[in-house]
Amino acid sequence: MFKVATANLSAISDAELDIRLQALSVDLAIAGERIEPGPAARKRLRQVFRGVVLTVAGILFAAQTGGLTLLLCVAGVAGMIDVLEEDAAAVKLQFRLSSDLERYNGAYESIAIEKANRAW
Amino acid sequence: MPEESGRRSVSLIAWLSADVVSFALGAVVTHFALLREPISQVSVQAFFASPFWSTASVGLVCFVLGLGFAYVPFSWYRSDANRDLEIKYRTLREKTDALRERADALRERTDSRRDRAEAFRAPPSARAVAPQESPPDEPPYSEGGDGPQDIAAVISEMSAAIKANLREPGSKGPMDVDLKQALRQKPSSE
Numbered sequence: 608m609f610k611v612a613t614a615n616l617s618a619i620s621d622a623e624l625d626i627r628l629q630a631l632s633v634d635l636a637i638a639g640e641r642i643e644p645g646p647a648a649r650k651r652l653r654q655v656f657r658g659v660v661l662t663v664a665g666i667l668f669a670a671q672t673g674g675l676t677l678l679l680c681v682a683g684v685a686g687m688i689d690v691l692e693e694d695a696a697a698v699k700l701q702f703r704l705s706s707d708l709e710r711y712n713g714a715y716e717s718i719a720i721e722k723a724n725r726a727w
Numbered sequence: 728m729p730e731e732s733g734r735r736s737v738s739l740i741a742w743l744s745a746d747v748v749s750f751a752l753g754a755v756v757t758h759f760a761l762l763r764e765p766i767s768q769v770s771v772q773a774f775f776a777s778p779f780w781s782t783a784s785v786g787l788v789c790f791v792l793g794l795g796f797a798y799v800p801f802s803w804y805r806s807d808a809n810r811d812l813e814i815k816y817r818t819l820r821e822k823t824d825a826l827r828e829r830a831d832a833l834r835e836r837t838d839s840r841r842d843r844a845e846a847f848r849a850p851p852s853a854r855a856v857a858p859q860e861s862p863p864d865e866p867p868y869s870e871g872g873d874g875p876q877d878i879a880a881v882i883s884e885m886s887a888a889i890k891a892n893l894r895e896p897g898s899k900g901p902m903d904v905d906l907k908q909a910l911r912q913k914p915s916s917e
Binding site for chain 1: 735743771780781787791795805810813815817830831
């Protein structure tokens with residue numbers, strides 16, 4: 608993770624500033640790759656749909672099958688719990704990436720200001 | 728990820744086992760302590776055919792459908808948020824790359840300027856070795872490197888030769904004066 612001390616940027620050399628800029632660029636690339644792609648969200652949506660269908664079918668046909676189809680409900684509920692768990696992890700990751708983005712923005716601004724102060 | 732999936736399976740099995748065990752415990756307690764009659768007399772078929780199950784099943788189905796419908800807009804919202812985040816990251820990365828490229832270009836320019844300054848500050852022998860510093864074609868009259876006084880002498884000699892040439896009636900015209908020869912003659916005349 609990129610940790611920039613914005614307070615003492617003026618005290619560091621040009622080479623060090625360039626190294627920090629390089630590190631920021633690398634960190635941004637890594638963090639950008641960690642953003643969840645669209646297909647993963649669509650897959651979870653499909654899983655939720657499958658879970659709902661299984662659960663509803665299990666409940667509706669329980670009377671005719673003597674409760675055997677309640678096993679479908681178990682499978683459906685387990686699938687939905689899985690999806691909700693993955694979803695919670697995705698939301699957590701999204702919040703963390705959002706807060707990281709603010710930090711990266713601050714780091715970029717401070718480096719850009721320092722570069723401008725050093726009269727390009 | 729496989730570890731998480733394994734833990735999830737174990738949790739599910741533990742949950743189902745706990746259900747079965749609690750049901751069995753309830754049956755045993757009911758049979759021996761309270762009802763004093765076998766629990767097998769409870770009919771599952773009758774339970775599913777009862778109006779209670781009809782009402783409860785409708786309620787359960789509505790609940791599950793509601794969960795599914797509620798998930799859809801949240802999923803869309805999060806997809807949009809992820810896309811927005813991706814765009815922001817890409818923009819910031821492009822800005823950072825542009826700043827880095829500018830810094831690299833500036834550093835290269837500074838380095839080349841410093842190299843040139845160092846080469847200029849180097850001793851004349853070292854400068855003569857450098858290919859950029861040696862002039863490609865030096866005119867023959869400057870080979871001696873005599874200085875400004877000699878150039879003035881050459882010019883005065885040239886003008887004298889031109890005047891003498893003009894004064895002679897049968898001589899060649901002013902355009903035919905061999906200036907180069909006059910220039911070359913100067914060092915030897917000295």
